Amino acid sequence: MASQHSILVVDDDTALRTVLVEQLAQDGEFEPTEADSLAQAEQQLAGTHARFDVILLDISLPDGDGRDYCKKLRVRGIKTPIILLTGHMEENDVVSGLDAGANDYVAKPFRLNELLARLRAQMRAFEGSEDAVFNIGSYTFRPAAKQLTDIGRNKKVRLTDKESAILKFLYRAAGKPVSRQVLLNEVWGYNAAVTTHTLETHIYRLRQKIELDPAVSRLLLTEGGGYRLNADCSVPAA
Known part of the structure; x- marks a missing residue:
């Protein structure tokens, strides 16, 4: 759904x-x-x-x-x-x-x-416009620019097309878990050649980019057989 x-x-x-x-x-x-x-x-x-x-x-x-x-x-x-x-x-x-x-x-x-x-x-x-800005933790997320910005930490994170699409879809889920299969279908389309391993690899890379400590996820959580974005989480300064 x-x-x-x-x-x-x-x-x-x-x-x-x-x-x-x-x-x-x-x-x-x-x-x-x-x-x-x-x-x-x-x-x-x-x-x-x-x-x-x-x-x-x-x-x-x-x-x-x-x-x-x-x-x-x-x-x-x-x-x-x-x-x-x-x-x-x-x-x-x-x-x-x-x-x-x-x-x-x-x-x-x-x-x-x-x-x-x-x-x-x-x-x-x-x-799809430059005006679209979403708040994710301490970041502002501009999907059109495929970029996250944390002014407090003077940090900018460049995203790939797929990483940006994953974040945007999880944000739209408003804090609810999204199953791996739903994410695959929404981001990659109904393509039998793409497996959950592909998604897991992208999630891993996203965590490396956006989490203060990728080993202890605070923003991008594994939950309910998929993933949940904790957009209201405050990421402490490094």
Whole structure:
């Protein structure tokens, strides 16, 4: 099973939000978090372990305009894809939303399949962009650059394509173990010529690069018949 994508749904329409969250979570592709106001959205985004892959943001909320909030998030340096939800699709509304930094605009009522397609498209574009930055321990991880940076230790780690793909997939698993076979399928594809030994070799090399002590893994753990990324681990300074 592929890893879940975390999504923040911000809408004050309780009925719509409840149905949308249920449908998004139904097949396990998304892990939704709810907010019924900008204040609640701010709390969710400020959470210690908050990592959202995409934000669905209504423009008409009881404590403000979603477009203004979108602009504030961009000023703060938050690059997460934002899709605005609105009951209006006049040209001026669309233009103002995109000018505020939104990646896309969806009118209510919407078809779920269309919304899902737009969500996936925005996440794919973001993950391949230079803006995508993930925190792994004391490192910042830029998949597009295939690089980990630890400013505190003045350390940069260059990754191969496969090493970067392994880290990105494990990160998307949000701390859950991923079996060796799933990792093989996701990173190498359904190729019978590739064995678990190949994966184990790449994991070994990754640990040599990113662990303070490769013999005592703190970030890249062996667990549940596969591997788990402990992205929230604080790696002590050398």
